[in-house]
Amino acid sequence: xxxxxxxxxxxxxxxxxxxxxxxxxxxESPLKAFxxxxxxxxxxxxxxxxxxxxxxxxxxxxxxxAKVKPVTVVLSTKETSNETxxxxxxxxxxxxxxx
Numbered sequence: 001x002x003x004x005x006x007x008x009x010x011x012x013x014x015x016x017x018x019x020x021x022x023x024x025x026x027x028e029s030p031l032k033a034f035x036x037x038x039x040x041x042x043x044x045x046x047x048x049x050x051x052x053x054x055x056x057x058x059x060x061x062x063x064x065x066a067k068v069k070p071v072t073v074v075l076s077t078k079e080t081s082n083e084t085x086x087x088x089x090x091x092x093x094x095x096x097x098x099x
Contacts (some may be wrong), residue, residue, distance in 0.1 A: 002044025002070075007033050008052045016047065030055045034064065043070045050076040 002047040006016035006087050007030070026033035030052050037043050039096060046064075053061060064072045069088045090096045 003042050003043075004045045005037050005040070005043050005070075006047045007037060008049045012049045012052070021047075026052060031057070031060065033049060038064075038067070038070065040070075046070050046072045048072065048074055050074055063089070 004021050006013055006021050007026050008023075009027050010025055013025060017022050024033045034046070034056065037046050056064070060098065071089075086096070
């Protein structure tokens, strides 16, 4: 079974820790945290926040967004995040759940 990892700063991770989701505090090195998660064969979903994503190099963000496994979900306050999530789910499972 695939696992979920949440990557971000301590304030972002508190809720995920309470639910038992594996968390990675990446305040020192976000790039290293993501590289390790991507190498984990058992990781199916990475949850992060917009601030953490913006700390990553542009080329790396593009690579993460193109991957099907693990799927990276970026939590954001922007309305565009809903459309991004929709596209990622559609790409991962081949079905548009919003229809």
